[in-house]
Amino acid sequence: MSHDNRNASLLQALVGLGVVALGLGLALGAISIPSAAGYAGVGPNFLPWLVSLALVGCGAFMLYEVRTGGFRHMEEGPPGEKPYWSGFVWMSAGMMVNAALITTLGFIFSCSLCFVLAARGMRNAEGQASSGLKTWIRDGVTGLLIAAPVYWLFTKFLAINLPGLTQSGWL
Amino acid sequence: MDIWNQLIQGFVTAGTPVNLLWAFVGCALGTAVGVLPGIGPATAVAMLLPITAKVDATASMIFFAGIYYGAMYGGSTTSILLNTPGETASMVTAMEGNKMAKSGRAGAALATSAIGSFVAGTIATILVTLFAPVVAEFAVKLGPPEYFMLMLLAFTTVSAVLGQSTLRGLTALFVGLALGLVGMDQITGQARYTGGVPELLDGIEIVLVAVGLFAVAEAMHAVLFEGRVVESENKMSRVTMTRDDWRRSIPAWLRGTFIGAPFGCIPAGGTEIPTFLSYAAEKKLAKGPNQAEFGTKGAIEGVAGPEAANNATVTAALIPLLTLGIPVSNTTAILLGAFQNYGIQPGPQLFTSSSALVWALIASLYIGNVMLLVLNLPLVGFWVKLLKVPKPQLYAGILIFATVGAYGMRQSAFDLFLLYAIGLLGLVMRRFNFPTAPVVVGMILGPLAEAQLRNAISIGEGSPMVFLQRPMSLTLLVIVLSVLVLPRAVKWWNTRSGAAKSG
Numbered sequence: 001m002s003h004d005n006r007n008a009s010l011l012q013a014l015v016g017l018g019v020v021a022l023g024l025g026l027a028l029g030a031i032s033i034p035s036a037a038g039y040a041g042v043g044p045n046f047l048p049w050l051v052s053l054a055l056v057g058c059g060a061f062m063l064y065e066v067r068t069g070g071f072r073h074m075e076e077g078p079p080g081e082k083p084y085w086s087g088f089v090w091m092s093a094g095m096m097v098n099a100a101l102i103t104t105l106g107f108i109f110s111c112s113l114c115f116v117l118a119a120r121g122m123r124n125a126e127g128q129a130s131s132g133l134k135t136w137i138r139d140g141v142t143g144l145l146i147a148a149p150v151y152w153l154f155t156k157f158l159a160i161n162l163p164g165l166t167q168s169g170w171l
Numbered sequence: 172m173d174i175w176n177q178l179i180q181g182f183v184t185a186g187t188p189v190n191l192l193w194a195f196v197g198c199a200l201g202t203a204v205g206v207l208p209g210i211g212p213a214t215a216v217a218m219l220l221p222i223t224a225k226v227d228a229t230a231s232m233i234f235f236a237g238i239y240y241g242a243m244y245g246g247s248t249t250s251i252l253l254n255t256p257g258e259t260a261s262m263v264t265a266m267e268g269n270k271m272a273k274s275g276r277a278g279a280a281l282a283t284s285a286i287g288s289f290v291a292g293t294i295a296t297i298l299v300t301l302f303a304p305v306v307a308e309f310a311v312k313l314g315p316p317e318y319f320m321l322m323l324l325a326f327t328t329v330s331a332v333l334g335q336s337t338l339r340g341l342t343a344l345f346v347g348l349a350l351g352l353v354g355m356d357q358i359t360g361q362a363r364y365t366g367g368v369p370e371l372l373d374g375i376e377i378v379l380v381a382v383g384l385f386a387v388a389e390a391m392h393a394v395l396f397e398g399r400v401v402e403s404e405n406k407m408s409r410v411t412m413t414r415d416d417w418r419r420s421i422p423a424w425l426r427g428t429f430i431g432a433p434f435g436c437i438p439a440g441g442t443e444i445p446t447f448l449s450y451a452a453e454k455k456l457a458k459g460p461n462q463a464e465f466g467t468k469g470a471i472e473g474v475a476g477p478e479a480a481n482n483a484t485v486t487a488a489l490i491p492l493l494t495l496g497i498p499v500s501n502t503t504a505i506l507l508g509a510f511q512n513y514g515i516q517p518g519p520q521l522f523t524s525s526s527a528l529v530w531a532l533i534a535s536l537y538i539g540n541v542m543l544l545v546l547n548l549p550l551v552g553f554w555v556k557l558l559k560v561p562k563p564q565l566y567a568g569i570l571i572f573a574t575v576g577a578y579g580m581r582q583s584a585f586d587l588f589l590l591y592a593i594g595l596l597g598l599v600m601r602r603f604n605f606p607t608a609p610v611v612v613g614m615i616l617g618p619l620a621e622a623q624l625r626n627a628i629s630i631g632e633g634s635p636m637v638f639l640q641r642p643m644s645l646t647l648l649v650i651v652l653s654v655l656v657l658p659r660a661v662k663w664w665n666t667r668s669g670a671a672k673s674g
Contacts, residue, residue, distance in 0.1 A: 011603075012603065015599065015603050019342055019346075022346070022349070026349055026352075026364070029363070029364050033361060033363055034361065036359065036361075041625075041628040041629070041631075041632075041633035041634065041635070042624065042625055042628055043359070044356040044358070044359050044361040044363065046625075047348070047352060047617075047621045047624075048352055048363060048364075051345050051348050051349050051352065052349075054341070054345045055342070055345050055346070055349070058338060058341055058342040058345060059342075061338055062338065062339075062342070065338070071336065071339070071603065071604070072335075072336055072338070073335035073336045073604075074335070074603075074604050083395040083396060084394065084395055084396070084398050085395070087394040087395065087398060088391060088394050088395050090394075091390065091391065091394045091566075091570075092391075092591070094567075094570065095387070095570065095587070095590075095591045095594075096588075096591065098570075098574060098587060099584055099585075099587030099588045099590075099591065100584070102574070102578065102584050102587065103584055107574075107578075111570075111571045111574055114567070114570055114571065114574070115567040115568065115570070115571055116567075118390065118394075118563075118566060118567035118570050119563040119564060119566075119567040120563075121394050122393065122394050122398065122562055122563035122566050122567065123563045124398075125393075125394050125395075125397075125398025125399075126398045126399070126562065126563070127398065127399065139563075139564075139567075142564055143567070143571070146568050146571055147571055150571060150572070150575060154221075154575055154579065158221075158222045158225060158226060159224070159225035160221045160222065160224070160225070160575070160579040161579065161582050162575065162578065162579060162582075163582075
């Protein structure tokens, strides 16, 4: 078995285990749901139990598939496809920063920041030679140019509440 | 003649300047999201679900329907011009459309797919007009046992029949059902899996799950795996069709429509099967030099037929959605969510309780089709420019819109963290080939199915035998079982007889 194959089955086994764990977790929660069925014969705890058992079953079957040659009917990715983690970290950072700062920075600036970081991740993934400050500024301006009209459109026309920068609501 | 009066009334409602504007914006936005890789109609509608809080029901349903429709038109543009098909629905179009574009006939391919979509969409809308009220009238007679069986059928087809692996389809369905469990039980009001968090009593927002699974996961996948993928774009040519193109396209459109429409009507969802069937039919029916074009220079029938089938299926899928309240795809499931946001439950009563809304929606389908024809034929050059949006800006921009959808619904920054987590789930699912439609359908339809199940067993005074005692529900049960068993039995039989022959 090659290194790649072993890696793939390890990941698949983790997915299977995850599904089993989800099922067990749901079962744990189902214990505390009362079974008062009334006339219905089945109470509010019926579906939770069904779903948890089904998930444990599915997860177990996946583990069986992993042991006997891996998941069936998989689409094959392009050969030699390696995930590009550094770009992913940039993008994740963008989303996290956005979630953390949206209420303090306001929608427009927080989203622009997210835009800059996510675009940076994607640029790196594409292998673009980063041309320094100019690209950062260009991305920042593009982000603002998307986020500001979106903010204005959604809050003014569609009356969706998005946090502005100031309490007066004009920004 | 009652239908005509109501339809005319619908045209009056849909034809007000404001509603026309909504339809137009919806169609334009739909075409744009169809053209843009990485974002589809389900994502777009999901991101815009927060508008249901303020915009009135008729206007927003017209708007959403425009997006739903427009994306089908736009999707074919991408699949003909780019060498990477966007959504499954346009995969078949891509096969011949790409070949046509490579041999310098991109314009003809775009024209036949736009006009074909128009023809099929209009015929299918006529079918919706004529048959939806009839189905609704019939559906009034169905009780909880039958409804539950219909939903079971929808679950089965969406998870076990479509997609590559039944096991992963079912897993996705149960994950969706689990997400649907969170919140208050519909019948007893019992809180389930809320962990004492009051926000979770209302359940998990559909927007969050849909936007996370589709948009965020897509962006993550792009940054992880698609950075080095080089997309080549085919050259545009003038969007016209020769007399010969018309002669070959018209029958293909009609055949595609009649293959596609029935698939939309049954709760068996998915456009993969009808588009492939239509493709196979066209390939078989083509003769001489036309047949030689399949797979080489690109045959126009191979674009016209599947594209028509696709649109007919998508339009006809509104029949089960509106009359039974059963969604069979990602986008229809989210449309159902939109109805629920207004406190409207699609189902047989919809045609009586919200008849103005339904007929305005149907009328807007006719109007939308005309708008889309105009948007996609003379203006196709404009949409093609969207293909030039560089990936960094595209995906970063998608994340901004994802924020609007996720944050706009409940104004909770916590939801943005949850969005990221669901994005990760979507990424894992995509990486390991889990289908996403069962998650969304399971989450939205699950609570309804549970209520029907419990009501049905109440009717049977606590006995599940009620499902076997009523002819209609028994029939549906048999269909569900055969959908599950037959394909496997046939496969087993084939391999057995194959083995017997070779052995």
